[in-house]
Amino acid sequence: MYRTHNNGELKAKDIDNQVTLSGWVQKIRDKGFMIWVDLRDRYGITQLIFDEERTPKDVMDKASQLGREFVIQVSGTVIERESKNPKMTTGDIELLVSEISVLNTSLTPPFTIEDKTDGGEDLRMKYRYLDIRRTPVRNNLVFRHKVTMAVRNYLSEKDFVEVETPYLIKSTPEGARDFVVPSRMNEGQFYALPQSPQTFKQLLMVGGMDKYFQIVKCFRDEDLRADRQPEFTQIDCEMAFVEQEDVLNTFEGLTRHLLKEINKVDVEEFPRMTYDEAMRRYGNDKPDIRFGMEFGELNTVAQNKDFNVFNKAELVVGIAVPGGNSYSRKEIDKLIDWVKRPQVGAKGMVYVRCNDDGSYKSSVDKFYDQDDLAKWAEATAAKPGDLICVLSGETHKTRTQLSALRMELAERLELRKSNEFAPLWVIDFPLLEWDEETNRYHAMHHPFTSPKPGQMELLKTDPGAVKANAYDLVLNGNEIGGGSIRIHDKETQAKMFDYLGFTPEEAKAQFGFLMDAFQYGAPPHGGIAFGLDRLVAILGGQETIRDFIAFPKNNAGRDVMIDAPAVIDNEQLEALHLKLSLDNK
């Protein structure tokens, strides 16, 4: 047996007991006649003491040769510590060592194994196994485990059944983003890895499973943006015989349970906001409502004056920045530069200083008097001391730009508090969204989403106006879940595929099995999927999902630790009936 206790559990009550511990050497203080070693494992740190007067000489010698990250096993007597450390759970005691054995040596690690390390991102990715030894990283993984256990136990108690759906499936119309797997036994054919278990969970509803969930890996071969991973984890859920209200209530319950269980936070009933309202008030379909700075639309009070920029704009809209009047001219110019960056894309920004004496000073004083500006202040709820920032232009673009500014300012003003939780349902999403590239409408959610009752006909006359029974759960400005009520009859589904540009043959080839299934008594059903990586990061009070993934990939989709992907040999390619077709050959 390597240990009788772990390094986080010995307390005053254990004094005088003989114990055996194992772990890593975290720190050594060697005074020659006396050596102290901090011994670390997942559970904590225990201080070891080697004392020339009480420790056998050979043990003393071995102790003097230890190095950082050596793995050792020690036995001895628990004794009271002279200078107690109330910050450590084991701070009342130390172990007077009488036996030691070195289980493994260690080279000097490429970075320090401390809460704050000197290792850069790349080095830490390459030696991820050493990074995981650091308490904050390891704690994140333990935290993730706690969250998934809480999810599983909650849903299980609510009669949800976790069902494993297959990983080797078929390529879908969003095929361009599928990872595929060549089949050796079925020559020239490929499996695809699932982007989500969407169709399978619907088939489980057709199969009468009634309430399904699964915590499951999904795969998407996109050009990676920061903080995207080619493989990611979903909490995937589906229910039969439900309307939108049932789904919202169920998963509001789950989310509230998590906040209570994991974060010890009670939250009120989640507010609900339509997509249209979210766009109008926050310029964003996942607004962070932990802070104000709501949009004030200024068309009625700012147009029809002599300022042409505003007159010809589809939308004039502003926000009040709390305390922003203290910004210097230079700071404001920098803000203007910021909104003009290509990533934001505004053409310019109008601003109004709200002075403490109730007067206003704006960058467009030529066109607007104090009364006009007072109306702007009213519309944006600006108070003396604030700065009103105003953008204008095409509605959707302008809103998106102002939303970016709002989030940036909130970040600078530290209004986004990681220990504050503001969940929100955004509902009534449009069924379709216009795609500039292909010049046509696409399903905003996916082609299985049901339009609002009675709106199917509207598809022909005003497609962009059709709303769906689709909803997102937003937490602190992040979409943590999204779902919809699904189409459950074959005719509607066929019409939808037709509308989205599938020929009947394509629809049959891709989704014939689902259309078939709908002929045999499919129940009404709907569901939701949560992005687990993001959810865990937010509950953990952090923004970077990579910190909550044991072995993440980098932005090029590479695992730099194991050096994957890699070439495979020719025999293997042959067995798969494949040849490489490289650009330079």
Place this chain on the structure above:
Amino acid sequence: MYRTHNNGELKAKDIDNQVTLSGWVQKIRDKGFMIWVDLRDRYGITQLIFDEERTPKDVMDKASQLGREFVIQVSGTVIERESKNPKMTTGDIELLVSEISVLNTSLTPPFTIEDKTDGGEDLRMKYRYLDIRRTPVRNNLVFRHKVTMAVRNYLSEKDFVEVETPYLIKSTPEGARDFVVPSRMNEGQFYALPQSPQTFKQLLMVGGMDKYFQIVKCFRDEDLRADRQPEFTQIDCEMAFVEQEDVLNTFEGLTRHLLKEINKVDVEEFPRMTYDEAMRRYGNDKPDIRFGMEFGELNTVAQNKDFNVFNKAELVVGIAVPGGNSYSRKEIDKLIDWVKRPQVGAKGMVYVRCNDDGSYKSSVDKFYDQDDLAKWAEATAAKPGDLICVLSGETHKTRTQLSALRMELAERLELRKSNEFAPLWVIDFPLLEWDEETNRYHAMHHPFTSPKPGQMELLKTDPGAVKANAYDLVLNGNEIGGGSIRIHDKETQAKMFDYLGFTPEEAKAQFGFLMDAFQYGAPPHGGIAFGLDRLVAILGGQETIRDFIAFPKNNAGRDVMIDAPAVIDNEQLEALHLKLSLDNK
């Protein structure tokens, strides 16, 4: 809201209440003036009654047009049932329907949705979503969920942390069996899907996670045998600072917990048997010890007579078949034919009838007298009324053949009772096994398995005799789990790779990251992996794992429901830098 109750919960206490139910039409009995419908969902069946005198005419009309598997919603009053059905949880009541709405119609299903169906295997696979509507199939999936929840909660309480390891990894030396995934972003390179998370769980131990588990999909591209799946699920576990004894105790605890929690069965401390003993007593490294028929070795009592077949055999070994003396000559001849089938491969079989009067009658009476045969009976523990079956030849082959016969006879004699559980640890596996094909030794478990202390040197002189710290958990004649104590220092691991025929370059290319990790203070560690599909099937009292998988693949690795794998289009191939290389092109 589609329902106030499910179809399994209404009882006598609900009589006179107004309720709404939804579900599938299971059965219709139409007497014109009175119609009874069995309404089914996952939770049960509730009987609906439509009565011309009490039900509105339009509702009556709609009821008369229902068909099997229609999805309906009904409202009405719970009333007492005239002829109660104590076998149904809802058997005291029925629902007098006042409102009905047909939520979806159904074609006639291709097979009956009953506990015993008329559908064949192929049809049920194609329409798996209808098969899942059948209670036994659905119950298997719910059962699987219960088992995984019990596993997760048990391990979690024991401080194990579930950590997700990546699915997109690198091809390994057993690469021929890897499914690979071409990378679009890394031209000419491939990920591989994991055959197990072996190296990652070891890295987590190096990373100080201490106790890891994961219920995880694994992938192996083998030519499929009956009841093998290209994707399968493991309960994967690893612990640091453990010896074999710690691992066995921990997972004996888990298994005992499952038997108690899921099957309400208490089992004694699990017996342990070395691999050598299992082979000697049962001819099998996963013996079913629910019944006797242990091997009796007969070399000393059957050789050195005039029967040459036995004299020149390496092993003569027999089993006593309980009550086998009642077999007719014809039945025994059939048994002899059975052992001579190519799948078993024996050259012949000697038998001894043990008469009720204590005398013997054998097929080799020419060579052996009653005293000789009495010694055979003693060695095989045969009793009057039994039949002794004796095989001979090369030791390992003969044992394997006799084991096949033993299992076949136990099956025929119904000695393998599905509600009886006999777990067993088989320990001290050989480190290596001889491979006839490549004419060299291979790792029996995997190249990370640690040899028994002090046996490393034996590798040079008698490799086949080296035993490993490797163990299997056997339940009712099935290997449900297997694991080992791992090598944790770089030198031993390098020697092992060398011994197994890796060049240092190959070892570095494949497992450099692991060897690197071992240089930075790797702790002693070991673990185990359970085959979840098999475990669930056995706990569920069944033999076929496919019955416990929601969407299994057939023996050609195809999902016949979604028709995967399938061809992908040329643009997709091009994006992946691949060309097909088909045999007929």
